Amino acid sequence: xxxxxxxxxxxxxxxxxxxxLGLAGCGPGQGSGPPPxxxxxxxxxxxxxxxxxxxxxxxxxxxxxxxxxxxxxxxxDGDLDLCHVRVPPPRATxxxxxxxxxxxxxxxxxxxxxxxxxxxxxxxxxxxxVGDTENDGDLDLYITNYGPDSFFANGGEGRFANVTERAxxxxxxxxxxxxxxxxxxxxxxxxxxxHYLRFDPGKRCxxxxxxxxYCGPRAFNGAPDTLYRNEGNGTFSDRTQExxxxxxxxxxRATGLGVVFTDLTQDGRPDVFVANDAQANQxxxxxxxxxxxxxxxxxxxxxxxxxxxxxxxxIAVGDVDRDGLLDLLVTHLWQENNRLYLGTRxxxxxxxxxxxxxxxxxxxxxxxxxxxxxxxxDADLDLALxxxxxxxxxxxxxxxxxxxxxxxEPNELFENDGSGVFxxxxxxxxxxxxxxxxxxxxxxxxxxxxxxxxxxxxxxDNSLRAYRNDAPTAGCHWLQVRVLTRGRDALxxxxxxxxxxxxxxxxxxxxxxYCSASDxxxxxxxxxxxxxxxxxxxxxxxxxxxxxxxxVDRGITLRQGExxxx
Amino acid sequence: xxxxxxxxxxxxxxxxxxxxLCACHRGPPAQEIPLPSLAHVDPEVVEAIQAARDLVxxxxxxxxxxxxxxDRYLVHDFSKEAARCYARxxxxxxDRAVWAYRLGWSLVNDDPAxxxxxxxxxxxxxxxxxxxxxxxxxxxxxxxxxDEAFEHLARASELDPESPxxxxxxxxxxxxxxxxxxxxxxxxxxxxxxxKHVEAHVGLAQVLLALGRExxxxxxxxxxxTLPQTSRRSDLFASPNLPPAGARARTQFGNQLQRQGKPExxxxxxxxxxxxxxxxxxxxxxxxxxxxxxxKRDEAIELLREAERMxxxxxxxxxxxxxxxxxxxxxxxxxxxxE
Numbered sequence: 001x002x003x004x005x006x007x008x009x010x011x012x013x014x015x016x017x018x019x020x021l022g023l024a025g026c027g028p029g030q031g032s033g034p035p036p037x038x039x040x041x042x043x044x045x046x047x048x049x050x051x052x053x054x055x056x057x058x059x060x061x062x063x064x065x066x067x068x069x070x071x072x073x074x075x076x077d078g079d080l081d082l083c084h085v086r087v088p089p090p091r092a093t094x095x096x097x098x099x100x101x102x103x104x105x106x107x108x109x110x111x112x113x114x115x116x117x118x119x120x121x122x123x124x125x126x127x128x129x130v131g132d133t134e135n136d137g138d139l140d141l142y143i144t145n146y147g148p149d150s151f152f153a154n155g156g157e158g159r160f161a162n163v164t165e166r167a168x169x170x171x172x173x174x175x176x177x178x179x180x181x182x183x184x185x186x187x188x189x190x191x192x193x194x195h196y197l198r199f200d201p202g203k204r205c206x207x208x209x210x211x212x213x214y215c216g217p218r219a220f221n222g223a224p225d226t227l228y229r230n231e232g233n234g235t236f237s238d239r240t241q242e243x244x245x246x247x248x249x250x251x252x253r254a255t256g257l258g259v260v261f262t263d264l265t266q267d268g269r270p271d272v273f274v275a276n277d278a279q280a281n282q283x284x285x286x287x288x289x290x291x292x293x294x295x296x297x298x299x300x301x302x303x304x305x306x307x308x309x310x311x312x313x314x315i316a317v318g319d320v321d322r323d324g325l326l327d328l329l330v331t332h333l334w335q336e337n338n339r340l341y342l343g344t345r346x347x348x349x350x351x352x353x354x355x356x357x358x359x360x361x362x363x364x365x366x367x368x369x370x371x372x373x374x375x376x377x378d379a380d381l382d383l384a385l386x387x388x389x390x391x392x393x394x395x396x397x398x399x400x401x402x403x404x405x406x407x408x409e410p411n412e413l414f415e416n417d418g419s420g421v422f423x424x425x426x427x428x429x430x431x432x433x434x435x436x437x438x439x440x441x442x443x444x445x446x447x448x449x450x451x452x453x454x455x456x457x458x459x460x461d462n463s464l465r466a467y468r469n470d471a472p473t474a475g476c477h478w479l480q481v482r483v484l485t486r487g488r489d490a491l492x493x494x495x496x497x498x499x500x501x502x503x504x505x506x507x508x509x510x511x512x513x514y515c516s517a518s519d520x521x522x523x524x525x526x527x528x529x530x531x532x533x534x535x536x537x538x539x540x541x542x543x544x545x546x547x548x549x550x551x552v553d554r555g556i557t558l559r560q561g562e563x564x565x566x
Numbered sequence: 567x568x569x570x571x572x573x574x575x576x577x578x579x580x581x582x583x584x585x586x587l588c589a590c591h592r593g594p595p596a597q598e599i600p601l602p603s604l605a606h607v608d609p610e611v612v613e614a615i616q617a618a619r620d621l622v623x624x625x626x627x628x629x630x631x632x633x634x635x636x637d638r639y640l641v642h643d644f645s646k647e648a649a650r651c652y653a654r655x656x657x658x659x660x661d662r663a664v665w666a667y668r669l670g671w672s673l674v675n676d677d678p679a680x681x682x683x684x685x686x687x688x689x690x691x692x693x694x695x696x697x698x699x700x701x702x703x704x705x706x707x708x709x710x711x712x713d714e715a716f717e718h719l720a721r722a723s724e725l726d727p728e729s730p731x732x733x734x735x736x737x738x739x740x741x742x743x744x745x746x747x748x749x750x751x752x753x754x755x756x757x758x759x760x761x762k763h764v765e766a767h768v769g770l771a772q773v774l775l776a777l778g779r780e781x782x783x784x785x786x787x788x789x790x791x792t793l794p795q796t797s798r799r800s801d802l803f804a805s806p807n808l809p810p811a812g813a814r815a816r817t818q819f820g821n822q823l824q825r826q827g828k829p830e831x832x833x834x835x836x837x838x839x840x841x842x843x844x845x846x847x848x849x850x851x852x853x854x855x856x857x858x859x860x861x862k863r864d865e866a867i868e869l870l871r872e873a874e875r876m877x878x879x880x881x882x883x884x885x886x887x888x889x890x891x892x893x894x895x896x897x898x899x900x901x902x903x904x905e
Contacts, residue, residue: 204847204877206846209604209642209644209812210842210843253791295787297768297771297772298771299772306765307764307765307766307768308765354708354710363675
């Protein structure tokens, strides 16, 4: 979103000469003093900035794990709408609460349309996954809960119906993140649901000073995840066992919080990466015969660099070092580093946490939602993280008073130098990094269709924050690519732009971060590159196509079958 | 009747006395002794902290007193306060390596870069102690100094040829450098020393995959899943030996006593833990398990039923009760997990 205050005609003319200066004139930090890059526009957009009332916590773990916020076009009118998954307040007698659906109106503000959208049903929300499961052009909605999950089919124009039972979903575990993807290449989106714990509400935990505290994952057994196959007729079947998703120890050591569904092993088949809290992460490698094998340990993405498990929460995925390979970032508990695994040409990922510069800043924060995105269009992927503790910690400056002071933390924005080395730019991040809250979900999307990527954050007290991207991007170009297969977003597809002797890798992905759903259009910051020579797409069914080049600073749509086979 | 103003004169000598006392006070005044927020902390823990603070107040020039307070903070996870007290203890007695060593440990999670120097200092005296080299190497890896870490691990391996820890560390550093063949040798050596060392299996799985030996790689990966996570190496200098305070510490101490074959003393600790916090289920379960071993099954069952009455929604207690009611059942593996 561009700040209207800074887009006067004179300003535009002044900047229009900058592209000829090349990359030096592209991106933030140029000129005098760093301007704030993100502005909190929650209230301006008509979204709820403050929780109604939020009581002190009761040390019941589900009350602090909420994460769900989703950006997607629910009514196919061309702009992004917002779904907010909510948790009942601590101490509420009724442990169920309705989620909220906000439709973006023509003036850019959001209107609460929960009732008319058919999403007023109450639950104990955690996250959501968004995808067109029937290839009918409408985005359907899977809501994960602490308790039974819900599946809402979109009947068109953003009107949903709960068809959980009819569709064959029987998921009573504590579900967290979920991701749609087509693992068997039959053209229909399947669903992977991560489960967290077999939570026991009666269990009480203490810290080493014998103060009551939220129980961590080691206080309980994990719960096995579920893989649902889309049968192509509006129903899904549980294929978890058949697909071999049974490790580790039948789920006892699986404490899933984050999920990504795309090809991470360069064989053209979509894999599933799961971040497990205090246990080994899993990389479910798709064998192409309907089964998966966990190669997280083998490929070096399960543990820290000393071979030990960490408190893995959210996941970001993207090519941060511009080598044409996907890299993974996993967020962690405070006193642990958020971990960056770089893809390599060999079978292993390489732990680049220390070299990336990220480890200098993250020991004081508990990371949840996260994502790589090029906020300033300078042709590399930057990083946003949202934070909030799950264990009591000394209150930070700016924290709210009272019970939640011990859990509130500011968010963080990191700028990439193009080689996967990041610098904390909190001072430039504006209110995104200055508000000290207990944040969980983070979703990305171009809220006002101006070409740059904005962010929405959900907090543990059911408040939302929308951050408008005001980063100066003069002289930098961009491209948004929507890839469609059978009339729907080709979730998991990988898009390579070739331009000026360089290659840019992007993803059509909605599910990453933590319990959240982002706009699946691939967004590319291009720096001074003004013409794209060619676009290559790896479709989720493993086929590849190339498309002719295009002009920049626009959104384009590519359809499977309309490109040239290599 | 007129009231006379309060006499001021006596105050002067008091002030002078106070100043004189301050002057001969070699350490900081009480308010400079680090104190974390103790809100909601178990009263027994608060009492133990106050006692340790009193010792510092009484003898602020004593490294022993400062180190004792630091130890108390460290075991109750007040690591920032612990670090400040260890630093003072070291200042007062720089020759006592344990203060620098524990200062390193108290900083290792919050700020590994700051832990480097004290660990390095401690090695002047602990150079022949393998765990100190391993701890230092671990920190060096975290701060991106793997070459120096490699040297310390090599030294640790020499000092303790039985331990798999250093060899595993050497293998993992080489793996990170993509020196796969030498990495394999170190990781295999680690497994020679301890075939159940899970991190060595994890590292070797990756090395073998990179070397194209996929089947063997998978075998090690699979094996690593079945093994329990390696517990922290026993380290006499790193772990303060303090009288337990609070339910959690008493339960841990009780378990330790039980392993040492002292069931009666263990039971006493579990009971004290429950007296301190009746809701601390780990203590309850530990005591119940011990009672079963002592043939007091009924007492054990009553103990768990009491927990059930306290919170009927507590599912685990029902499962544990079912285990206790099955006479032939092994009870060791049940109970509450690590928090």
